[in-house]
Amino acid sequence: MAKRPKAGGSVSGPDGGRRQLKVRVKTARKRSVSSARWLERQLNDPYVKSAKHEGLRSRAAYKLTEIDDKYRLLKPGKRVIDLGAAPGGWSQIAAERVKSITGDGQVIGIDYLDVEPLPGVTLLKLDFMDETAEEVLKSSLRGGKADIVLSDMAAPTVGHTRTDHLRIMGLAEAAAHFAIDVLAPGGAFLCKVFQGGTERELLDLLKRNFAVVRHVKPPASRSESAELYVLATGFRGEDAGLQG
Ligand SMILES: C[S@@+](CC[C@H](N)C(=O)[O-])C[C@H]1O[C@@H](n2cnc3c(N)ncnc32)[C@H](O)[C@@H]1O
Numbered sequence: 001m002a003k004r005p006k007a008g009g010s011v012s013g014p015d016g017g018r019r020q021l022k023v024r025v026k027t028a029r030k031r032s033v034s035s036a037r038w039l040e041r042q043l044n045d046p047y048v049k050s051a052k053h054e055g056l057r058s059r060a061a062y063k064l065t066e067i068d069d070k071y072r073l074l075k076p077g078k079r080v081i082d083l084g085a086a087p088g089g090w091s092q093i094a095a096e097r098v099k100s101i102t103g104d105g106q107v108i109g110i111d112y113l114d115v116e117p118l119p120g121v122t123l124l125k126l127d128f129m130d131e132t133a134e135e136v137l138k139s140s141l142r143g144g145k146a147d148i149v150l151s152d153m154a155a156p157t158v159g160h161t162r163t164d165h166l167r168i169m170g171l172a173e174a175a176a177h178f179a180i181d182v183l184a185p186g187g188a189f190l191c192k193v194f195q196g197g198t199e200r201e202l203l204d205l206l207k208r209n210f211a212v213v214r215h216v217k218p219p220a221s222r223s224e225s226a227e228l229y230v231l232a233t234g235f236r237g238e239d240a241g242l243q244g
Contacts, residue, residue: 047220051089057118058089060152062220063229064190065093070216071231073188077104079146081137081182083128083175084153084192085109088118094150095120108140128153128171134178145184151175151191161226165194172230173202180209185237195226206232 022044042048047059056062068074074097082091091109098105101120109115110124110133117123122140126133153171157164172191179189189210193202206213211234221227 056089057087057092057116059220061089061093063152063218064090064150066218066220067190067216067229067231068093068097071188071233073148073190073233074098078148079106079141079144080108080148080150081141081146082107082109082121083149083151083178084111084171085121085123086111086113086115088115088121088123090150090152091115091118091121091123094148106142108137110137128178129174134181137178138182141182146182146187147184148188148190149175149179149183151189154192165226168192168194169199169202173199176202176205179232180205180235180238183235185235187235189230189232189235191230193228193230195228203230206230210235 045059047062051057051059051061074080074094076097076099078098080094080098080100082094085091088109091107094107095101095105095118098107100107105120106122107120108122108124109118110126110128112125112127114125115123124133124136124140126136151172153168153175155164155167155171172193175191176189179187179191183189189206193215203213210232213230213232216229216231217227218229221229
């Protein structure tokens with residue numbers, strides 16, 4: 001039986017160790033080998049099954065749960081901005097943990113895709129790269145600066161590794177500059193990057209502005225995927241004058 005990734009709780013793996021029967025998918029005429037492979041992986045993925053069972057919007061919700069179980073970022077009362085929020089899994093976990101439904105916490109999610117309304121989450125349908133987006137996000141914050149900026153943003157992949165890498169790193173860079181602008185001292189930034197680590201320039205920027213910078217790969221992130229996260233904690237604040 002799957003364990004629920006509750007607010008403040010921990011997750012020990014979604015299949016609870018039970019053996020599952022493997023579903024095989026044949027390639028139909030209209031289904032390419034790679035899409036049949038994708039479908040087979042989805043159907044056999046215990047995280048996908050568990051997310052559905054637990055009413056979570058995405059499999060990705062487990063990645064944030066696992067990272068937060070270890071690093072304890074999402075405490076009650078914190079203000080969180082979730083960049084690239086659709087379909088809403090990370091925002092769901094954040095809302096539970098910072099208690100934005102019942103307490104003082106706040107969660108603001110942004111995506112250019114529609115996200116079904118979520119209790120305790122302010123959702124903005126907007127491209128984060130749009131020049132108005134940062135101001136709209138800032139003006140949606142209640143009572144000051146943010147405590148945590150999350151970014152799971154990823155543009156649709158084109159299958160060309162170098163192009164996909166560049167696009168994801170462009171989004172990560174924009175997210176980092178925004179985090180430095182919007183975070184309160186002591187704040188944290190968690191962002192999807194690419195295997196091989198964060199580019200030197202971005203890493204240097206984060207190291208100048210945060211006390212600790214590390215790369216994390218939660219168990220829910222598929223080992224064969226190039227996905228990785230950079231986690232920067234202990235934002236030094238703008239007074240440090242280190243932003244450039
Ligand atoms: C991997 S999904 C996020 C999944 C989400 N963390 C969850 O748990 O449901 C990446 C999202 O980033 C969004 N995205 C990519 N570029 C964006 C941009 N420039 N502005 C807003 N959202 C963006 C995509 O639309 C997509 O929904």
